[in-house]
Amino acid sequence: xxxxxxxxxxxxxxxxxxxxxxxxxxxxxxxxxxxxxxxxxxxxxxxxxxxxxxxxxxxxxxxxxxxxxxxxxxxxxxxxxxxxxxxxxxxxxxxxxxxxxxxxxxxxxxxxxxxxxxxxxxxxxxxxxxxxxxxxxxxxxxxxxxxxxxxxxxxxxxxxxxxxxxxxxxxxxxxxx
Amino acid sequence: xxxxxxxxxxxxxxxxxxxxxxxxxxxxxxxxxxxxxxxxxxxxxxxxxxxxxxxxxxxxxxxxxxxxxxxxxxxxxxxxxxxxxxxxxxxxxxxxxxxxxxxxxxxxxxxxxxxxxxxxxxxxxxxxxxxxxxxxxxxxxxxxxxxxxxxxxxxxxxxxxxxxxxxxxxxxxxxxxxxxxxxxxxxxxxxxxxxxxxxxxxxxxxxxxxxxxxxxxxxxxxxxxxxxxxxxxxxxxxxxxxxxxxxxxxxxxxxxxxxxxxxxxxxxxxxxxxxxxxxxxxxxxxxxxxxxxxxxxxxxxxxxxxxxxxxxxxxxxxxx
Numbered sequence: 001x002x003x004x005x006x007x008x009x010x011x012x013x014x015x016x017x018x019x020x021x022x023x024x025x026x027x028x029x030x031x032x033x034x035x036x037x038x039x040x041x042x043x044x045x046x047x048x049x050x051x052x053x054x055x056x057x058x059x060x061x062x063x064x065x066x067x068x069x070x071x072x073x074x075x076x077x078x079x080x081x082x083x084x085x086x087x088x089x090x091x092x093x094x095x096x097x098x099x100x101x102x103x104x105x106x107x108x109x110x111x112x113x114x115x116x117x118x119x120x121x122x123x124x125x126x127x128x129x130x131x132x133x134x135x136x137x138x139x140x141x142x143x144x145x146x147x148x149x150x151x152x153x154x155x156x157x158x159x160x161x162x163x164x165x166x167x168x169x170x171x172x173x174x175x176x177x
Numbered sequence: 178x179x180x181x182x183x184x185x186x187x188x189x190x191x192x193x194x195x196x197x198x199x200x201x202x203x204x205x206x207x208x209x210x211x212x213x214x215x216x217x218x219x220x221x222x223x224x225x226x227x228x229x230x231x232x233x234x235x236x237x238x239x240x241x242x243x244x245x246x247x248x249x250x251x252x253x254x255x256x257x258x259x260x261x262x263x264x265x266x267x268x269x270x271x272x273x274x275x276x277x278x279x280x281x282x283x284x285x286x287x288x289x290x291x292x293x294x295x296x297x298x299x300x301x302x303x304x305x306x307x308x309x310x311x312x313x314x315x316x317x318x319x320x321x322x323x324x325x326x327x328x329x330x331x332x333x334x335x336x337x338x339x340x341x342x343x344x345x346x347x348x349x350x351x352x353x354x355x356x357x358x359x360x361x362x363x364x365x366x367x368x369x370x371x372x373x374x375x376x377x378x379x380x381x382x383x384x385x386x387x388x389x390x391x392x393x394x395x396x397x398x399x400x401x402x403x404x405x406x407x408x409x410x411x412x413x414x415x416x417x418x419x420x421x422x423x424x425x426x427x428x429x430x431x432x433x434x435x436x437x438x439x440x441x442x443x444x445x446x447x448x449x450x451x452x453x454x455x456x457x458x459x460x461x462x463x464x465x466x467x468x469x470x471x472x473x474x475x476x477x478x479x480x481x482x483x484x485x486x487x488x489x490x491x492x493x494x495x496x497x
Contacts, residue, residue, distance in 0.1 A: 016228075017431045017479060019452040020472045023238060023459050024231035026245075047227040050220060079211040108318035110434040111452075115460060126320040130438060141328050148321045155316050 018048070018111045026115055036118040044112055049102045056101070060094025061087060100162035104155060125151045232476065238469035245465045257470040267471065270449040273361045277450060278429040280365035281372065286425055288369075289376030294406055297384045308381070312374035322371045323438030330354065330363065354440050357447040364435050364448055372428060376421045383417035384410055423486060430479050451475050 025044060026035070034040030064087065072082045088095075110126045117123055120131065129147045206213040239257055241250040261267050292311060296304040314322065329336050330353040338350045353363045387410065395409045411418070433452040436442060442449040442457065449457070451471060459468030 016232075017427060017452060017475050019431070019433065019455040020235055020476045020479075021228065021231035022455060023465055023469050023472065024234035025227070026459075027234070028227075028231065044227065047223050050223065054220070079209050083211070104316045108316070108320075110318065110320055110437070111456070114437070115456070126318045126434075129318075129320050129324065141331075144324045145328065148324055151321055152317060159313070159316060 022111065022115055025112075029116055035116060036122075038122055041113060041116050041124075044116065045106050045109065048112075049106065052105075053098045053102060056098045057091060057094050060091045060097075064090050096162055100158055103158060107155060235469050235472045235476070238466060239473045241466045241469075243465045244463045245459065246463070250466075253466070257467050260467065261470050261474065266446050266449060266454060267451075267474075269446055270451045270454045270471075271474075273448065273450045274429060274432070276361055277365045277368065277432050278426060280362060281369055281425045281429045282422070284366060285369040285373040286376045286421055289373050289378075289421075290380045290406075292373075293377045293380035293384055294402075294410060296381060298402065298405075300402075308377070311377055314371045315374035315378075317371060319368075319371060319434035320438050322367065323435045326367045326370075327354075327439055354448075355444060357444045360440060360444065360448045364432075364439060365429075367439070368428075368432060368435050372425070375424065379417050379421050379424075380414065383414045387413045419486070423483065426482055426486070427479060430475060451478075 029035040029040045029044070032040070034043065068086055068090070069082055072086050077085065107124075108126065109124075113124045113127045114130075117127065120128070123131065125147075129144060129151055132143050132147050238250075240252060240254060242253045242257070243250040289311075292301075292307070295301050296308065301307055330338070332338065332352055332355070337353075341347060341349050351359050354360050391409055391413070392405060395405050400408065431452055432450045433456065436448055436450060436453045437456070440448045442453055451474065455468045455471045455475070458471060459465045
């Protein structure tokens with residue numbers, strides 16, 4: 001491992017099973033009065049999306065030549081300007097890939113949504129689909145099937161747009177290091 | 178990429194600049210407030226609050242008896258651990274996790290590699306279409322996959338059984354979810370179906386990175402496809418294999434969605450996995466302390482296997 005200790009926790013978290021933090025997060029969200037709210041789930045998803053995003057974006061940002069950044073610095077750009085005017089535009093492909101992967105990951109996520117939400121009105125699509133199957137329509141497969149197809153539409157649309165970046169395996173390099 | 182650069186997790190290569198400017202951390206932080214706050218402090222604080230703290234809290238909670246509601250937590254020492262080591266369902270769940278891992282390593286990983294190789298060797302028609310088709314299940318929610326396979330494997334009107342009967346393989350028809358001997362394998366294979374695309378993409382990219390000359394040289398020397406795969410491709414794909422094995426490993430430790438959708442641990446807890454046991458014990462049986470203990474078991478298991486893999490098998494292959 002060539003990078004110092006800071007890199008290690010991110011790498012670990014990427015592969016941390018969600019169940020190991022389920023109970024404390026449940027307790028924490030109740031303590032913060034965020035249990036059974038959209039915001040609570042959004043925060044949790046945001047934080048647990050970070051590790052993979054950091055790895056993906058770092059992979060892209062290390063391919064940006066340092067000289068560009070240095071040139072901007074010599075021209076008198078501040079850090080904020082370097083970030084918004086140089087680094088950000090150059091890492092748009094990385095952001096697209098990261099965004100797509102994270103969207104898919106959160107769209108299909110199930111455990112957190114199942115545990116941290118209680119009211120049917122704010123269920124995400126995965127949990128809602130499960131309710132469709134198990135509650136009232138136990139022997140009717142038409143409703144879950146319809147739900148299944150509808151739930152895939154956003155993914156298909158996103159997939160069509162971002163397919164070229166994802167399937168080329170560009171994001172693989174960032175994990176490979 | 179840039180081997181000489183120190184690779185740092187923060188978006189902007191902060192450490193590299195620190196060493197460029199030959200300043201201490203404090204001087205650097207004072208000079209680059211924006212980078213320090215948004216590139217380092219914010220993620221680290223979020224990390225400590227929502228990832229670091231919960232892990233420690235899980236370990237803390239595993240020494241207590243708690244029903245999740247009362248403010249009082251009763252300290253019980255190692256009682257949860259000794260209970261876990263004598264719990265039949267824990268061992269069933271552990272065994273199921275290992276079975277799941279074995280199936281995942283045997284079916285999706287190998288299949289993914291073969292498909293990736295076939296596509297790179299131009300041995301299939303419509304490679305782009307095939308790649309899309311095989312990768313698509315990865316993007317599907319496992320709940321959707323579970324519901325779909327509930328329909329396909331339905332014992333009364335399921336398509337799979339009908340196909341088997343039509344092919345004259347009627348003797349193979351089982352109660353795919355009812356028979357306690359096959360239920361976990363059914364689940365693992367369904368999980369594998371939804372996972373195959375990932376190893377495939379990784380190997381596809383990996384084989385693309387292998388210099389073409391090595392394959393050409395092997396072909397001129399008269400190597401067949403099998404030998405090419407085993408002797409040329411695989412040794413050069415060690416880093417990819419390391420990543421794929423790690424992903425498979427943690428995917429099988431995470432297994433939860435399919436069980437929650439398809440069997441809910443039935444029959445008789447025979448399809449429980451550790452992840453589902455945590456959920457079941459804490460949120461259905463209100464034994465949060467014991468649930469935390471099983472969580473610690475998962476944690477220890479994943480760290481141990483990761484350390485083993487990183488340290489021994491794939492030394493240097495998985496530089497995060």
